[in-house]
Amino acid sequence: MTSRLAIVIRAAGYVLLALVFCGMVFEFAGYSAPAMFRSIAEGAFLSPRALMSTLRWTLPMFIIALGVIVSFRAGYFNIGAQGQFYLGAIGAAFAAEALAGVHPLVFIPAVVVSAVICGTLWALWPGWLRVRFGTDEVITTLMANFIAAILLSYVTSGPLKDPSGTGQSSSSRPLAAIYRISDSGGLSPTILAVAAVTGLCVWLLVNRTAFGVLSGLVGRNPTMMRWQGASLSRIGLVSFAVAGALAGLAAGLEVLGPNGRIVSGFLPAHGFTAVLIALVSGLSVGAAAWVSLFFGGLSAAALYLPVMAGLPAAAIAIINAAITLFITARNGVLTDWLTRTMIRRERAS
Amino acid sequence: MPQAAMEGMVDALRCTGVSVSYGDVRALADVSVGFAPGRIHAVVGQNGAGKTTFARVCAGLVAPRTGQVTIAGRPIATGDVSRSRRAGIEMVHQSFALPPSFTVAEAMEYGATGSQMFTRGALQRRWAAHLEEVGVKVRPGQRIRDLPVETQQGVEIARALVTRARVLILDEPTAVLSPEGVERLGERLRRLRQAGVTLLVILHKIREVMALAETVTVLRGGRLIEAVRETHGISGDDIARAIIGAEASGRQGADTLAAIGAEEAPTAPRQGSATAAPSLPPVLSIDGINAKAGFGGPQLHAVDLKVGAGEIVGIAGVEGNGQRTLVDVLAGLVDVESGTITLAGRDVTRQGLLERRRGGMRIVPFERNQEGLSLGSSLWRNWAARDLLRLGLFRGIRPAQLQRLCRDALKQWDVRFHSVEQTAGSLSGGNAQKTILAREVDADARLLIAAQPTRGLDIGATGFVWRSLQALRQRGAGVLLISSDLDELFDIADRVVVFASGRNVGEFTAPYDRAAIGMAMTGGVR
Numbered sequence: 001m002t003s004r005l006a007i008v009i010r011a012a013g014y015v016l017l018a019l020v021f022c023g024m025v026f027e028f029a030g031y032s033a034p035a036m037f038r039s040i041a042e043g044a045f046l047s048p049r050a051l052m053s054t055l056r057w058t059l060p061m062f063i064i065a066l067g068v069i070v071s072f073r074a075g076y077f078n079i080g081a082q083g084q085f086y087l088g089a090i091g092a093a094f095a096a097e098a099l100a101g102v103h104p105l106v107f108i109p110a111v112v113v114s115a116v117i118c119g120t121l122w123a124l125w126p127g128w129l130r131v132r133f134g135t136d137e138v139i140t141t142l143m144a145n146f147i148a149a150i151l152l153s154y155v156t157s158g159p160l161k162d163p164s165g166t167g168q169s170s171s172s173r174p175l176a177a178i179y180r181i182s183d184s185g186g187l188s189p190t191i192l193a194v195a196a197v198t199g200l201c202v203w204l205l206v207n208r209t210a211f212g213v214l215s216g217l218v219g220r221n222p223t224m225m226r227w228q229g230a231s232l233s234r235i236g237l238v239s240f241a242v243a244g245a246l247a248g249l250a251a252g253l254e255v256l257g258p259n260g261r262i263v264s265g266f267l268p269a270h271g272f273t274a275v276l277i278a279l280v281s282g283l284s285v286g287a288a289a290w291v292s293l294f295f296g297g298l299s300a301a302a303l304y305l306p307v308m309a310g311l312p313a314a315a316i317a318i319i320n321a322a323i324t325l326f327i328t329a330r331n332g333v334l335t336d337w338l339t340r341t342m343i344r345r346e347r348a349s
Numbered sequence: 350m351p352q353a354a355m356e357g358m359v360d361a362l363r364c365t366g367v368s369v370s371y372g373d374v375r376a377l378a379d380v381s382v383g384f385a386p387g388r389i390h391a392v393v394g395q396n397g398a399g400k401t402t403f404a405r406v407c408a409g410l411v412a413p414r415t416g417q418v419t420i421a422g423r424p425i426a427t428g429d430v431s432r433s434r435r436a437g438i439e440m441v442h443q444s445f446a447l448p449p450s451f452t453v454a455e456a457m458e459y460g461a462t463g464s465q466m467f468t469r470g471a472l473q474r475r476w477a478a479h480l481e482e483v484g485v486k487v488r489p490g491q492r493i494r495d496l497p498v499e500t501q502q503g504v505e506i507a508r509a510l511v512t513r514a515r516v517l518i519l520d521e522p523t524a525v526l527s528p529e530g531v532e533r534l535g536e537r538l539r540r541l542r543q544a545g546v547t548l549l550v551i552l553h554k555i556r557e558v559m560a561l562a563e564t565v566t567v568l569r570g571g572r573l574i575e576a577v578r579e580t581h582g583i584s585g586d587d588i589a590r591a592i593i594g595a596e597a598s599g600r601q602g603a604d605t606l607a608a609i610g611a612e613e614a615p616t617a618p619r620q621g622s623a624t625a626a627p628s629l630p631p632v633l634s635i636d637g638i639n640a641k642a643g644f645g646g647p648q649l650h651a652v653d654l655k656v657g658a659g660e661i662v663g664i665a666g667v668e669g670n671g672q673r674t675l676v677d678v679l680a681g682l683v684d685v686e687s688g689t690i691t692l693a694g695r696d697v698t699r700q701g702l703l704e705r706r707r708g709g710m711r712i713v714p715f716e717r718n719q720e721g722l723s724l725g726s727s728l729w730r731n732w733a734a735r736d737l738l739r740l741g742l743f744r745g746i747r748p749a750q751l752q753r754l755c756r757d758a759l760k761q762w763d764v765r766f767h768s769v770e771q772t773a774g775s776l777s778g779g780n781a782q783k784t785i786l787a788r789e790v791d792a793d794a795r796l797l798i799a800a801q802p803t804r805g806l807d808i809g810a811t812g813f814v815w816r817s818l819q820a821l822r823q824r825g826a827g828v829l830l831i832s833s834d835l836d837e838l839f840d841i842a843d844r845v846v847v848f849a850s851g852r853n854v855g856e857f858t859a860p861y862d863r864a865a866i867g868m869a870m871t872g873g874v875r
Contacts, residue, residue, distance in 0.1 A: 147440060207748070210742055211738045213733060213746065216730065217734055222721045224720055224723045227682075227712060228706075229702035
């Protein structure tokens with residue numbers, strides 16, 4: 001446990017370094033760094049409104065990050081959370097379209113299940129290619145993101161197009177109010193409860209099941225596990241499936257809650273931020289909750305900056321990018337993982 | 350040639366007092382030897398004898414702790430490849446280092462010094478002459494990956510010669526060649542010698558030493574045993590004895606056992622075993638197994654092997670003669686082409702490793718740190734893997750309970766650790782091996798496959814491993830012990846089966862005839 005804590009503290013140190021670096025970038029770009037950070041803090045944490053907004057963005061990213069953690073722990077660098085989220089959203093929207101009119105107690109679970117199934121399937125095909133043919137999951141899951149984004153565009157401007165849509169981005173018909181589990185502010189006890197229960201379930205999966213221990217061993221040394229007689233492909237597929245299912249779940253909640261429909265290109269980077277959350281939290285479920293809150297705050301600030309403070313929202317993109325750089329460049333999760341994977345693949349070929 | 354004659358008195362390559370240590374392991378101890386120019390010298394020894402380290406020191410790839418390397422009378426800075434290359438030493442590695450997607454000409458250019466821009470055609474013309482001169486029949490435009498292994502080796506040699514090397518070191522060049530290929534390699538070497546190149550060839554098989562080399566140098570345990578003996582003045586038997594260490598071995602074995610406090614004398618290692626063996630069916634029976642090569646070593650040809658209950662069967666052989674494939678096949682990680690594997694009376698040929706493990710198979714794999722343990726994971730996770738896999742993926746576990754069980758097991762196996770949460774990578778080699786044994790030797794173990802279980806261990810840990818194997822035998826389990834240390838096999842195995850080129854070439858029982866086993870191992874005629 002202490003070593004986990006050390007990992008998190010070290011990660012926090014790198015985040016701090018990244019922020020210092022960003023401050024320098026802001027100064028060079030002609031903005032006052034203290035003013036910039038103050039505005040970001042205002043947009044993220046310094047008012048009840050900001051906190052609500054932060055939490056709204058935290059929850060979906062937290063749920064997605066939980067899935068990413070499961071696949072990373074097993075040694076699979078599934079960076080396709082964004083696409084799995086989109087497919088989940090498409091699944092939710094189709095279910096919503098088909099079930100319009102049924103009782104909310106049937107409707108809501110059915111939509112969620114459909115979202116989870118679609119998210120899972122979208123994670124399973126790269127997973128299957130990986131365990132069956134050794135296809136690099138970094139490439140396939142990354143490319144699957146683009147395919148998913150295009151599918152979303154197609155669905156919202158084709159089969160599920162809202163005819164009354166006005167324009168900027170295509171979207172599906174909005175859900176009836178009785179089917180919504182939150183208003184467009186995005187926070188509701190239901191969503192909060194689902195996120196908490198999901199967090200607990202993943203914690204149990206990782207820490208209190210055979211799968212948790214075995215997938216961790218596979219992630220660190222698949223060769224050793226082969227010699228123990230483990231079925232690597234089974235553990236791998238389960239890991240991919242959990243990742244896809246949770247991204248799908250987040251998408252289902254998003255469709256039923258804050259968005260109330262699917263929109264082409266909505267939440268465009270949150271699946272990637274979830275990958276970042278998983279890395280910064282050192283693949284620990286508990287730490288992921290706090291890290292999600294931090295990145296949720298940045299997401300809230302990204303909306304606040306241009307509107308309220310007249311500052312460019314790109315500042316948040318710079319911060320995210322800097323944190324990614326600093327976290328991945330350190331001698332830690334990613335570099336370890338890369339060397340291991342390279343060795344593993346060399347042996348396999 | 351005249352120049353070589355003039356230099357006649359000066360060794361082409363000389364090492365003085367060279368010692369190399371890897372951590373606590375001494376790879377070379379005070380080796381001093383000189384190689385005359387314009388001749389073909391063989392360097393032989395068992396695995397771990399220090400041959401490759403020696404070659405790497407000469408080529409500047411490894412910096413010795415002490416000692417000096419002299420090329421044609423001039424000392425060179427050790428551990429500096431580019432200086433060694435400039436001084437005229439090149440090395441052809443055991444596993445080829447040419448980029449597979451390159452054409453032959455590109456690979457040549459890659460080995461050359463200096464860089465210029467060439468068109469593809471110019472590049473190929475530039476190297477066609479060189480290939481011709483070295484006698485490698487290949488078109489410069491062909492890609493490396495399309496070439497047969499023997500030609501690749503030829504290209505590798507040609508590549509090593511682009512800088513006009515004076516001394517060429519070949520690390521086990523015959524390992525990848527067919528018998529006819531070995532003959533052609535011999536011609537190639539003799540032609541190079543004619544051109545004035547001094548050749549240093551690392552070899553395993555005595556037959557090849559006799560066929561290829563003019564002198565032989567023997568290393569054993571990092572020490573120089575024979576220095577540059579003329580091959581026509583020494584018999585294959587003598588070389589085998591020098592490699593394996595015949596005369597000292599009996600006493601050495603006794604000393605070893607005395608030092609570790611084992612109760613059994615080496616002369617009577619089989620007490621209580623022979624009586625049990627015939628009545629029970631064998632724990633392991635392999636019948637007519639053919640298998641393609643795994644990651645290391647040749648394929649298996651019609652291998653028959655039995656391990657009885659309460660019996661330790663040793664597999665002897667020069668490394669890379671099918672032992673690795675045998676273990677892969679037994680673990681079910683490499684498919685057999687034909688034949689059957691029977692574990693405790695049940696045919697497991699088509700079963701996966703998990704099924705075989707359920708049937709009582711346990712494995713101490715070759716690579717302790719890769720295949721045996723997950724070094725980055727905690728001790729209790731490493732230990733619990735065996736039982737958790739049998740449990741099923743989604744069963745709940747209680748880590749505290751597993752940690753307690755693991756703590757007890759490790760203590761029982763005398764592993765020195767401070768917490769079950771510490772990583773396996775923080776253990777010493779001996780403690781790591783004990784941890785593996787603690788996991789693999791449980792009450793349900795019926796057959797233990799122990800692959801080089803004592804390699805790299807100190808004498809105390811070695812004794813511990815031996816006593817564990819003997820305890821297993823006492824309990825009626827079978828043990829298959831793969832070892833390249835003959836003394837170890839003689840001391841604790843009830844039978845020794847010799848592997849050469851993926852075949853079971855002979856079976857021996859005590860009293861062991863060291864010379865006969867040595868000849869069988871090295872492919873000599875019995």
